[in-house]
Amino acid sequence: MVWDGVGGGRLGWAELPDTVRESIEVALGSAVVDAASQPGGFSPGLAARLRLADGRRVFAKAGSATNSPHVVGFHRREAGIAGRLPAHVAAPRLLWSGGGDDWAALVFADVDGHPPPLPWRAADWTRVHDAVVRLARDLTPSPVELPPVGADPDSFSGWRSLAADPALATELDPWVSGNLDRLATLEAGWPAAAAGETLVHGDLRADNILLTADRVLFVDWPHAAVGAPWFDLLGMLPSVAMQGGPAPADVWRDSPLAAGADPDAVDSVLAAVAGFFLHSSLLPAPPGLPTLRRFQRLQGEPALDWLRSRLT
Structure with a gap:
């Protein structure tokens, strides 16, 4: 499923x-x-x-x-x-x-459209990826004055939280326990790594996208901020993999958004994203959201696999 x-x-x-x-x-x-x-x-x-x-x-x-x-x-x-x-x-x-x-x-x-059918179909993903690329280009520089995406550096602090509670980290892949200090250090630099001049959505995934006959629209913008043009694509790719789409590394290798990205900055932001998902997945479910932690875990796993492949 x-x-x-x-x-x-x-x-x-x-x-x-x-x-x-x-x-x-x-x-x-x-x-x-x-x-x-x-x-x-x-x-x-x-x-x-x-x-x-x-x-x-x-x-x-x-x-x-x-x-x-x-x-x-x-x-x-x-x-x-x-x-x-x-x-x-x-x-x-x-x-x-x-x-x-x-x-x-x-x-x-109202939009006469629907979210992409899941699992992802190749044609739909190509269409959405192209729209994400256009979105970044259209929103650089940001037409709206908003805080930087890293304005709250502790919003992504999962690895540092796990480093302070290493027993909790044993519930994750064994590779994590052996690399917690490295992951925490990478994560700590994410606000500077994610800096840029692009208005970013901040929460792209299939259920925040609508496909119409001739357009791709992005809904739910409460997390919008200003950051690197590749931030949205990187943050979205773990959910795409979770939902039957291509592997993050394969998309990243060929995407024009990744072409100009500093690899060290990408590693730092990817570490922050993976740490957020995996640490959050170990916490109690928030009231009214019983499935959220499982949803986060299923995104954290491909994010960690992608990060590990870049670091080893």
Whole structure:
């Protein structure tokens, strides 16, 4: 079975508070007559395509600070980012955001598309890879002023956490225990290694991509930042391998995004990504996200294999 990235307990439209639903309908100027919940992703909130009484279709997502404060934080950050993305960015257009103190909600223009079918098909991956390359080129220099991708150096600190608790590392591949100090040192340099002038999405994977008849669009931008043009591709490749796509090293060898990348910088960022996934996979599951740790482990393993092949 290919892991499909479904991990959040979705809320239905009718489960939203009346005030939130009414705010959305007032903002759109039409009542919602049908709501179809969408699978994929790890947000334990609303993610639904809405049909309005006037015939329009939109996509809405929302979360409660009571049930999922981290999701509310992501939604509010995305509202501030999505509203500033230029029209040429391959992303759905934000129509409205709000929700009050306890809720955050966003409404986007509906996209007549679907995530890439899994396991990855060669033609779909070629199409998406080409779109990731275009995205990096279109967003260099960044058209939006945002913090650097390494603004929080501790956001990727998995190997250093494991070095402080080596007993936990014994649950991973034996190679890890013998190389913890090296991995921790590599990881520590990732903020400088990931620096650049490109607006990066920060969380590319299949469930954050929509394929239409003639376009590839990238959704869910709360993790956007400014960094190296190759950052998104590197971060995405472990999930592609996990979901039946090509091996990361094979993609990297031939990708134009990798051609100008400093190998030492790549090793540092890849170490940070692998450490994040594998250390996180050993932690208790967050409330409402029971499958997240398995999802992280299945990405961490190909990331580690790729990193080891580069270091040995």
